[in-house]
Amino acid sequence: MSKSLAGAAAALMVIMGCASAVGISGEPDRTARLAEFRRPTEIPFPESNPYSQAKAELGRSLFFDPMLSRDQTRTCATCHVPSMDWTDDKPRAVRNDDAPMAVRTPTLLDIAWIERSLGWDGRFRDLEAVAFVPISAKANMDMPDTLLVERLNATPSYVEAFRQAFPDAADEARPVTRLRIEQALATFERLIVSGPAPFDAWVAGDSAAVSAGAKRGFDLFTGKANCSACHSGAIFTDGSFHDIGTASGDDHGRGRFFPNSTALRYAFKTPTLRNVARRPPYMHDGSAKDLAAVIDVYDRGGIERASRSRDIRPLGLSKQEKADLIAFLETLTDAGADGPAHQPITAEPPRP
Ligand code: HEC
Ligand code: HEC
Structure with a gap:
């Protein structure tokens, strides 16, 4: 009896934990999630090849x-x-x-x-x-x-x-x-x-910098749609390789170097999503012509096979949710041609 009570209490705590992770208003919890995407303030140059x-x-x-x-x-x-x-x-x-x-x-x-x-x-x-x-x-x-x-x-x-x-x-x-x-x-x-984008202004505290739809899109991106499992941090990549169910044919991606690894078969590098809305087509083989096509791949969960990442599964997104995800991706677009490579080069290592 006391055992099952304890079990019920634990279950209740899990439910409550979930509820507070999703956030009733969304805002306090968003602040913590947003902080994970804060832009770095220095460009890393290796010791073996320092900046000049x-x-x-x-x-x-x-x-x-x-x-x-x-x-x-x-x-x-x-x-x-x-x-x-x-x-x-x-x-x-x-x-x-x-x-x-x-x-x-x-x-x-x-x-x-x-x-x-x-x-x-x-x-x-x-x-x-x-x-x-x-x-x-x-x-x-x-x-x-x-x-x-x-x-x-x-x-x-x-x-x-x-x-x-x-x-x-x-x-x-x-x-x-x-x-x-x-x-x-x-x-x-x-x-x-990449130059600063509206999303960065939001991260820095300007909540008017992005639309309500883009904010819902961010919640999906870091929640139900699970995009940030791989597109993480300020550059929106974990620097790793995954089969998201796109590749077919004989290009095994990373698996080429690890023929005995099931997980790396059809695995390709997670690309950055900075300025992503401005640079179609998408994927390593250009197989998705626009962002709507990309979202459809994820909504379907790609091709189901042994190598597919466990972070990919059919999402069952509504029309509104798809639009919100795209609205969010659009907030990652900078003003254009404004990064340090476009500026006069200076003696000091330039700031990002
Ligand atoms: C399991 C890791 C993983 C998850 C989860 C994931 N992605 Fe990706 N994403 C990748 C990889 C890997 C690619 C490149 C795949 C390829 O080229 O075949 C990619 C490609 C993309 C591209 C194309 C970018 C380009 O430059 O070609 C977009 C846009 C994108 N993902 C958005 C999303 C969104 C939105 C979600 C959530 C619905 C998401 N991703 C979930 C790993 C992931
Ligand atoms: C014909 C078009 C073409 C030209 C010209 C070209 N590249 Fe590329 N570049 C590519 C392609 C395609 C890839 C992807 C190769 C792969 O993944 O196997 C790539 C990949 C890269 C990457 C890796 C990027 C990443 O995100 O992984 C770098 C860095 C790069 N190129 C720099 C250069 C430099 C420097 C030059 C000039 C010396 C150059 N490229 C000339 C097409 C080109």
Whole structure:
């Protein structure tokens, strides 16, 4: 008897616990949840490649320079277009023979915080390690590293810029090396930061910054719809890999490197949701044409299979709830072209 009473009391507490977690008014509990999305105030630069103005400026020149491609037709910005939130609008990236690549160009926004899991399948160790993949890929910029180093060492303005950017190279006749190209590009890329969005103003305490629908959308995002299980923190990614039930065909994503892992089969990197409303199409293969299509995938719970994340299941969202989720995602959009990579580069590491 006393045992079942205790059981009933425990059950009651669980129910009450739930009720207070959801929040009667929603507001006090929202404050705590909102705080988890507060924007960082400093861009992280690794000790092995610290910030300097000269290096960032050099990185910017390299990023936009067609000299990085063999026939001088492509730059990093051919696909990572600054005015398109550092991606493009193609379902899949375009090779130099116009055929589509296997995956879509990911945005470079807030890449400094996504360091550990670069590439849709996490194949890159860090930002420095990415650069020569597009540069030397035959189907892309098609520029072997030795040729590029030679080309830049034969260009007086670059010789001077590398000497400035790398003090230990100040007296070298041929200061351009593969490592220094990687370091300069990565330093510039870390400045690619999204600007403040209405959502950030709400996090900072301005409750008029977003609509009532967007607030309900945030409650769904962090509650019933469970989106923040993976899209967590200020950059809206856990930096991890999940099968959300999108991929089909023979692209196993992260599973490529772990053929014995069921959970990693069809697992792709959780993308940031910063400025997401402005950069369709979506998913690693561009398979969702707009946000409504993305929400429908989650509402259906994607493809049911052994590898699908346990955080994904059919949601049974109403029309109103779907609209609220989209209204929330739209509050993550900044004013456009206002992050540090768009500003004049300064001696001080810029603020995000
Ligand atoms: C043909 C278009 C194209 C060009 C040109 C290109 N990229 Fe990319 N970039 C991509 C695609 C596609 C991926 C995803 C590759 C993957 O996941 O396997 C990618 C991934 C990346 C990533 C990882 C982003 C993330 O979120 O994981 C970085 C960083 C990057 N590129 C930087 C560069 C730099 C620097 C250059 C110039 C040297 C460059 N890219 C040139 C298409 C391009
Ligand atoms: C289990 C982890 C997980 C959960 C839960 C989750 N996502 Fe995702 N999300 C991902 C992954 C992984 C991708 C990339 C999948 C792919 O490319 O095939 C993604 C992609 C997206 C994209 C496309 C972004 C782009 O740049 O292509 C949007 C938008 C999105 N999710 C929103 C949401 C919303 C809204 C919810 C809640 C209804 C949600 N996600 C729940 C992991 C998750």
